[in-house]
Amino acid sequence: MRRWETFQDLLRSRSATFGMALIALVLLVAVIGPALAPHDPLKPVPLDRLKGPSEKNLFGTDSLGRDIFSRVIYGARISILIGLISVSISLLPGTLLGLVAGYFGGRVDSLIMRLMDMLLAFPAILLAIFITAILGPNLPNTMVAVGIVYIPHYARIVRASVLSLREQLFVQAIAHLGGGHSRILGRHILPNALPPIIVYATLGMGTAVLQAAALGFLGLGAQPPQPEWGAMLSEGRQYIQIAPHVAAFPGAAILVLVLGFNLFGDGLRDVLDPSLRSV
């Protein structure tokens, strides 16, 4: 019943509905991509190099004559995957570390949180660059790198929730009744700590897409000929004076997807956890 009410509240929020619409659009493109794409996204057509938008090539062509519209469509899949996988990589360990640190407190808490502080001492993109360089520049490693960078953020949010939850009467009652740690954490604390996690994960999807695109732009992410939006932008940079469309369309695609996640995340936050407004 509560879930249905939350959904109705979400539908009433204009920003959440618009965000959902944008995400749904990109999801749809990602799912039925091959049916929509008019050309092969990987096939070079040397005679059509750097052509501007036309009826034949809606978004023009790149330096190898490949159809940018088809590449942007195929890129949707990659970006959605990046968002989902990166967020899962930060969400799972981050939540676990936050739960343990907040619940047990003391030295365990200090140790975990100081480690998190160390990771937070780096600018996010720099740490992501660094990890990608260690693992090797390719798409899966980009997702891992972006995922690792945001683990401390989840750990902090979850820990803050757990700190207040563990003092609540219902948790203490269960402990007195003989409830084990894992039961208290898994059945009672985690479900109550979920709203901020869900909100942050939604907003985090947008951030992950942006960071992965940045790595792609620097040449550390997806490698040619993969149609990843950031890598496409990087190629467009070389031709910005003569063919700005090569960079324009992949960038606009990133904007649409990230805007969708941000709008939806904002709406979710207002409905699920208004106390998080400053996040």
Place this chain on the structure above:
Amino acid sequence: MPIGYLSKRLFHLALILLGVSLLVFMMLRMIPGDPARLLLGEFATAEDLSRLRAQMGLDRPYPVQYGIYLANILQGDLGNSLRNGAPVATEIGMRLVATLELAVAAMLIASLAGIAAGVISAVRQYSVFDYGSMFMALIGVSMPIFWLGLMLMYLLAVMFPIMPMMGRIGMGNEPEVMTGLMLVDTLLAGEFGDFLDALHHLVLPAFTLATIPMAIVARITRSSMLEVLNKDYVRTARAKGMGEVVVILRHALRNAFLPVVTVLGLNLGLLLGGAVLTETIFSWPGLGRYVVDSLMARDYAAVQGCILVFAGLMAFINLIVDLVYALLDPRIRVHA
């Protein structure tokens, strides 16, 4: 400011930096590829390789390598670049100033424009300006800044060529290096024309870098102001017949400033990260570009140095933010 609070924070800062140096040291050893092989090339003999490894200290056990490294850092020696043999500290120093010039300019744009937009939005809540600026702020945080940079470059340097495309100053206008800050050096040299040229070169990269912080500052200022504007003391100030401008600036904005200061501080870190991308687009010879190039060339010493400097700057900024926070709000000092 109690000495106890300050010393506790300084100790915390030193601990973080020590941890960061260890983390960076360990992570760099995990990068695949042998720096000696990279320097000498594919056809180097085994003897040459082992001689160079011994020279660079790479043949010693890791704890010893780290110990030497740490001792050197404490003396201000970050080692020599594997690429050109130059002292990393000097290389970083030259580039850091360029990055700082860019970051400070961006921070100025972000805070002035962001706070102004946030205050006007709050005072005129639900007006066209409010909706417009908050939508722009949302676009600002959702946009890849490297895309915005490229589009601005095309629009203002190629289509309507009113801005320079890249670099810090026009060819032949470079002043003698005194501070490394182009704006300051041109003024010190008494060349006002060159100063304007340097300023002209700074506008596009600084604006690009400022976009995200500006959007965040505008949003946080608006929400913080809205909260304060409903407080009793603001109503009292108005009831006493004070002018609206005085009420907003002296009574509301001052009290709404705490979260804004925190966000400004956090954004300085964001600016340092953003500099990596902005410098790549506008060929700005700063630290961000240097660290990416060094990583690509597996220049261990340079990367270690850069990352330590970045992390040190971040930790230092956080410390300053906390101190400013404590100055603005006496309650924090009492509870710290």
